[in-house]
Amino acid sequence: MSGAHEQHGRSDHPATEQKGNTPDPTRRDWLFTAGVAVNVAAGLLLAIPLVGFVFASFVERKDPRTWISLGPLDSYPEKATRIAMYRNPYTRPWDGETADIPCWVRRLQGNQFQVFAINCTHLGCPVRWFQESGLFLCPCHGGAYYEDGARAAGPPPRGLYQYNYKVENGQLWVKGGEMPTLSNPV
Amino acid sequence: MNWLRKSAIWLDDRLHLTALYASTAGHEVPASAGSWFYVFGSATLLCFVIQVITGACLAFVYIPSTNEAYTSLEYLNHAQFWGWYLRAVHNWGSNFMVAIMTAHMIQVFLFGAYKYPRELTWVSGIFLLLCTLAMAFTGQVMRFDQDAYWGLTIGASITGRVPLIGSQLVHLLLAGPIIAGETLSRFFTLHVFIIPGLIIAIVSMHLRLVLTKGINEYPKPGHPVHKATYDAEYAEILKKEGVPFVPHAIGKDLIFAGIVIVGILGCALIFGPKGPGGPPNPTLVDTNPRPDFYFLAIFAALALLPDWMEVMVLFIAPAVLLIFLLALPFISGTGEKSARRRPVAVLLVVFAMLVIGVLAYMGQTSPWSPQMSGWSGDAIPVEYVKGRTPLELHGALVFQNKQCRNCHSLGGQGGERGPALDSVATRLTKDEMVRQVIQGGGNMPAYGKKLSPAEVDALVAFMQTLRPKYVPPVRNSDKPENPKPLPRDVAELRSALPRMNR
Numbered sequence: 251m252s253g254a255h256e257q258h259g260r261s262d263h264p265a266t267e268q269k270g271n272t273p274d275p276t277r278r279d280w281l282f283t284a285g286v287a288v289n290v291a292a293g294l295l296l297a298i299p300l301v302g303f304v305f306a307s308f309v310e311r312k313d314p315r316t317w318i319s320l321g322p323l324d325s326y327p328e329k330a331t332r333i334a335m336y337r338n339p340y341t342r343p344w345d346g347e348t349a350d351i352p353c354w355v356r357r358l359q360g361n362q363f364q365v366f367a368i369n370c371t372h373l374g375c376p377v378r379w380f381q382e383s384g385l386f387l388c389p390c391h392g393g394a395y396y397e398d399g400a401r402a403a404g405p406p407p408r409g410l411y412q413y414n415y416k417v418e419n420g421q422l423w424v425k426g427g428e429m430p431t432l433s434n435p436v
Numbered sequence: 437m438n439w440l441r442k443s444a445i446w447l448d449d450r451l452h453l454t455a456l457y458a459s460t461a462g463h464e465v466p467a468s469a470g471s472w473f474y475v476f477g478s479a480t481l482l483c484f485v486i487q488v489i490t491g492a493c494l495a496f497v498y499i500p501s502t503n504e505a506y507t508s509l510e511y512l513n514h515a516q517f518w519g520w521y522l523r524a525v526h527n528w529g530s531n532f533m534v535a536i537m538t539a540h541m542i543q544v545f546l547f548g549a550y551k552y553p554r555e556l557t558w559v560s561g562i563f564l565l566l567c568t569l570a571m572a573f574t575g576q577v578m579r580f581d582q583d584a585y586w587g588l589t590i591g592a593s594i595t596g597r598v599p600l601i602g603s604q605l606v607h608l609l610l611a612g613p614i615i616a617g618e619t620l621s622r623f624f625t626l627h628v629f630i631i632p633g634l635i636i637a638i639v640s641m642h643l644r645l646v647l648t649k650g651i652n653e654y655p656k657p658g659h660p661v662h663k664a665t666y667d668a669e670y671a672e673i674l675k676k677e678g679v680p681f682v683p684h685a686i687g688k689d690l691i692f693a694g695i696v697i698v699g700i701l702g703c704a705l706i707f708g709p710k711g712p713g714g715p716p717n718p719t720l721v722d723t724n725p726r727p728d729f730y731f732l733a734i735f736a737a738l739a740l741l742p743d744w745m746e747v748m749v750l751f752i753a754p755a756v757l758l759i760f761l762l763a764l765p766f767i768s769g770t771g772e773k774s775a776r777r778r779p780v781a782v783l784l785v786v787f788a789m790l791v792i793g794v795l796a797y798m799g800q801t802s803p804w805s806p807q808m809s810g811w812s813g814d815a816i817p818v819e820y821v822k823g824r825t826p827l828e829l830h831g832a833l834v835f836q837n838k839q840c841r842n843c844h845s846l847g848g849q850g851g852e853r854g855p856a857l858d859s860v861a862t863r864l865t866k867d868e869m870v871r872q873v874i875q876g877g878g879n880m881p882a883y884g885k886k887l888s889p890a891e892v893d894a895l896v897a898f899m900q901t902l903r904p905k906y907v908p909p910v911r912n913s914d915k916p917e918n919p920k921p922l923p924r925d926v927a928e929l930r931s932a933l934p935r936m937n938r
């Protein structure tokens with residue numbers, strides 16, 4: 251068994267040597283090259299769907315954001331900031347409550363709103379609204395924002411992310427569906 | 437008996453076991469390598485094996501779906517026979533693994549074991565370090581609770597800061613635009629298949645290098661490594677004092693291994709499993725996310741850095757550190773091995789450990805985070821309201837109601853985000869207080885829009901009383917408390933008048 255693979259050099263295996271030398275060596279080289287080529291091609295055929303599968307997000311970039319209703323206008327009293335919740339439009343049946351996304355709705359007056367993402371602009375922790383001091387505070391590294399979302403103190407590099415919103419059919423709608431980050435604010 | 441012997445010989449002839457044994461477990465090592473300092477590598481591997489076994493068992497029950505993961509963790513804790521204990525062993529195994537791996541790395545560094553000809557052993561070890569940290573992070577995600585959810589958010593936000601392709605990378609990391617079902621599947625695959633597979637591959641290389649390049653002899657001061665002579669010297673050492681690793685150098689490894697196992701099992705028994713904490717529901721915003729202890733130091737650094745340094749520290753510093761670690765055996769591949777002759781190396785280790793330790797401690801205590809319940813939970817100490825005027829008492833109310841306590845402490849209670857205010861009247865004058873409250877500054881938000889002038893008056897009047905007994909409040913030196921004496925003559929009066937009236 252072990253000798254069968256060795257074509258050159260072993261003088262104590264005369265039979266093998268003979269077998270290995272009789273056919274044309276260029277044919278063996280050709281077979282080797284062809285074998286490598288076939289496998290490279292097959293490997294590519296395998297790799298294309300694999301890479302495409304794993305890195306799908308680089309190829310198909312549909313905008314995941316859509317208009318989402320946050321409920322009737324009168325659940326948001328004027329001059330107040332309330333927490334609201336929506337089901338993320340991009341969701342799978344097995345997502346559970348993890349796909350329920352909160353946000354802060356501030357109604358200035360009438361149809362004038364500000365809808366803030368829950369995520370701190372520093373590193374994404376959930377900011378919390380403090381009515382009396384009129385601040386959003388972040389529990390992670392102590393970021394603070396004023397009631398209009400402007401940065402007040404701490405490490406955040408900018409004010410809170412704000413959703414685009416519209417008022418339609420007596421309801422408040424926001425355009426959402428993606429976790430906001432610095433390179434991709436809502 | 438003869439047939440037993442015969443079949444043993446037959447088996448060995450087919451399986452080549454004696455040859456395998458002689459070139460692995462029985463290979464010769466310098467007798468000096470049978471030291472208590474040399475036990476950490478094998479113990480790290482032991483921890484990994486424990487992690488693989490307990491992890492495989494947990495995977496029998498765990499469901500990597502965002503909807504079910506939390507429930508399956510609770511099931512493991514409360515319903516599955518021995519489930520809580522295996523979760524605890526897996527958690528403590530990971531703690532031990534990171535700790536012992538760190539000890540191993542420090543030992544290798546201080547004993548100069550990374551020098552010629554063992555450069556690639558060190559380099560493969562660095563990759564194992566990275567894999568282990570990746571296991572720690574993905575493992576924290578497997579415990580899919582509130583902390584895991586927000587930890588992922590922090591990870592995504594850091595990724596989102598990568599220039600140019602940040603948002604694509606976030607999408608890739610989360611397997612979607614938000615943290616949801618596919619995110620957990622992705623991290624499960626990494627934690628259970630990909631990274632452990634990588635670890636097994638790299639460990640094989642690491643061990644093979646230990647066999648082919650030999651274990652570092654116990655370094656002696658004054659015996660520097662020279663590329664030209666080292667190999668011959670090492671062969672000489674082996675010839676003179678070489679012993680087979682099994683059974684003559686493995687004794688201390690075995691004892692330490694036993695201690696580690698008992699340590700892990702004991703900690704698991706005493707402290708139990710970790711979490712899961714609150715359910716992974718992002719709408720429960722009343723949360724205080726903290727990472728596992730391996731990442732507390734980074735967490736703390738991110739709170740303490742000025743924001744212009746952040747991108748630098750997040751991306752450039754780790755890259756520089758990694759390049760330094762990978763390049764180390766090529767920069768200082770020869771020379772003195774003994775820590776007694778390498779003061780800079782010792783200082784480097786002490787410095788790194790102090791930085792990480794202090795940052796981790798700060799991450800644990802997080803003095804920069806507002807204490808979200810300070811305003812409602814911590815009352816103003818009685819002696820701070822005794823004998824105060826109505827205006828000052830009203831100020832105390834404003835102080836409490838406007839949630840100043842979230843950031844400022846009184847009597848040792850309250851947040852530490854801002855300075856303690858127990859003796860603020862000895863530091864700030866009345867006017868300075870008014871300005872600080874209305875305009876903010878330093879790290880304090882401005883409250884001008886949130887307080888009426890009357891409230892500011894009351895608040896400042898109260899703060900003027902915050903000083904030790906018998907110490908007067910500070911005052912502005914260019915606005916003397918008492919009026920100046922009257923001018924004695926017209927010339928003095930004229931010179932005291934404002935310039936334009938002259």
Ligand code: FES
Nearest residue numbers: 370372373388393
């Ligand atoms: S995440 Fe909010 S301050 Fe860091």
